Amino acid sequence: MLLVHPVNEAVKVLPVLFVSFVIGSRSGNHLWGLIIVTLVVLFALLRWFTTSYRIGPVHVQLRTGVFQKKLLSVPRSRIRSVDVEAGVMHRLLGLSILRIGTGQQAGKGEKFELNALDSRVVPALREQLLQRAERGPDALRKAPPAATEIAHWKTEWVRYAPFSFTGVVAIAAAVGVLFQYGFGERVANSSLVSSSIDSAERFGIALVIVVGLLVLLVVASLFACARYLIAYGNLTVTDDGARLHVNHGLLKTRSTTLDRKRLRGTSLSEPLLLRIAKGAKLDAIMTGVSAEKKESSLLLPQAPAREALRMMTVVLGDAGLHENAQKPLTPHGPAAERRRYTRAVVPVLVVAAALGIAEALGAPIPTIAWAVVVLVLLGAVFVARDRYRGLGHAVLPGWLITRHGSLDRTRHSLEAAGIIGWTVRQTFFQRRAGVATIVAATPAGVGHYEVLDIPADQAWVLIDAVTPGAGDAWAH
Incomplete structure (x- = not known):
């Protein structure tokens, strides 16, 4: 446990260590580098010795700080999620990171994170926190229900990884790091760049651009496949009737728990490139888990569309959508x-x-x-x-289904019980066209879901069908 914090702090000050190493190499005096490493190790050890947590009957408390003491207290009734993560070093040392989410936006230094816990005690600790938060004190005396596996990752799913922009983003990040540390100038002055310029003059700029794009495509695809394997390998989704457990990762593992009581629907993402490959991605719409803040609500990564649809049907069926979750949508x-x-x-x-x-x-x-x-x-x-082919909606008892988009098409299935307000919006051009946009506000997921360009005379009819009484006539 003592090894994790020094290494983490050393990574944060890596640029400083690199500069001190370069200066020490040129001057022949490595004392400054040794001093910086010593200070980093001492500070990290002090952080570990001054960090403690306490699980009380009402609150969970975390005490941190070397020079400035801080006590973070979270009511157990406000716990919305307990996620477990373990990087390569943590796994080698048998440790894990446990994070408690409350559904509120946490500022810097306000996240409840227990780093370097013994992995053997983490499952029981997570179960204890979730049972108390979700089922009350009496649940502590009951055995946890048996879980059923409803999805399992397959190796052939990696073929869907290139149909995203993650590889390009990874290449851009790597190039940014190279330029940040001064390697970009060396690459620009290298013989490879010079020979590329000569080739462009000899064979034509168009041919060189085409070849460069093909090379970029291949490299980006390899990066995307590698990231996909590392992030989502060995993914399993289990259901114990009260919670969904999502586990994934080859090197860095992550375990996310989604409470069914806070499940308000699903979002089926079908970007254009992934749709061409007949793939899709599935996320849960959860109260207290904000998709806009990049909090984890993943159910399936890029996978075959039929598997994502099957998973969507299973999750929504258990959530109360007993009719066909894949019902065809009404065009607008x-x-x-x-x-x-x-x-x-x-x-x-x-x-x-x-x-x-x-x-x-x-x-x-x-x-x-x-x-x-x-x-x-x-x-x-x-x-x-x-875009028009992807535009539509459906109303089922207690549910609203809406879909829109082309380059980034998404089908949202939202439970009516999770909707807290409605907005009917019309721009100048929408009024002239006789259409309107309906916005369903919810504390779950991205916070609002839209039904785009529905005929204006059907807007309040749809709202009344989803939440009876909300579409009553206005009183003047």
Whole structure:
């Protein structure tokens, strides 16, 4: 346990250690580097000795601080989640990190985190906290219910990893680190870059760009597959009737517990690239777990669409949506379809008109510009058609289902009991088209879910169907 904190602190001050090492190497005096390492180790050890926690009958308390003491107290009745995480070093030492979530936004230094706990005591500790929070004091005397596995990760799912932007993001992060530590200038002046410039002059810039894009695609795909394997390998989802347990990770493991009492639905994500590969991703809509704050509500990572749909049906069926969770959606009519084409095509036509006017006035417009306009126009038409095909809603007893988007299509299934308010919104152009957007406010997930461009005369009818009485006529 004493080893974890020194290593973590050393990683935080790695740039300082690197600079001190370089200066010491040039001067032949490594005393400054040794002093910095000693101070880091001493401070980390003091942090470990001054950190303690206490689980009382009403509150869970965490005491921290070396120079400034801090006592963080969380009422056990406010505990919404207990997550367990273990990095490579933690796993080698038999340790884990336990985090307690309350559903509130925690500021810096206010997160309840127990680092470097003995992994053998963590399951019992988590069960104790969750039982107290979710079932009351009497549940402590009962044995936890048996869990049933409802999903299991398969190796072939890794083929869906390249159909995302995680590989490109990883490459961008690596390049940023290289430039931050001064390696970018060395790469720019290297023989590889010089030979690439010579090749561009010899074979043409277009060919070099195409080859570069292909290389970037291959490297990004490899990065995405590696990240997917590390993050989601060995994923299992189990259900004990009261909670969903999601465990995943090869090197760094993570265990998330989702309370069914706070489950308000699911979000099925089908981005365009992943949809082309017939894949999807599934998240839970949970009260007290904010998707906007990147809190974990994952049920399935990128996986076959049929598996994500099966998982969605199982979770929603157990949550009370006993009818078909995959019910076909009601389209929003010709007005919504026209808006999709208008918003996609008109900007491209405006650019084309501007180019035409410029050419008529004598400005030289290259042929490639017109080719790009035509390609963009065809792409806009495709996106508009796909956006309308993905637009729709359905109302089932006690549930609202809404779907929209093309490049990032998402199907939200939201329980009516989790909706705390409604907003019917119309812009100037929506009023002219006779459509409206319905916003369902909820304390779960992203906080609000929209039904886009529904015929205006059907807006309050839909609201009344989901939550009877909310669509009553206005009194003047």
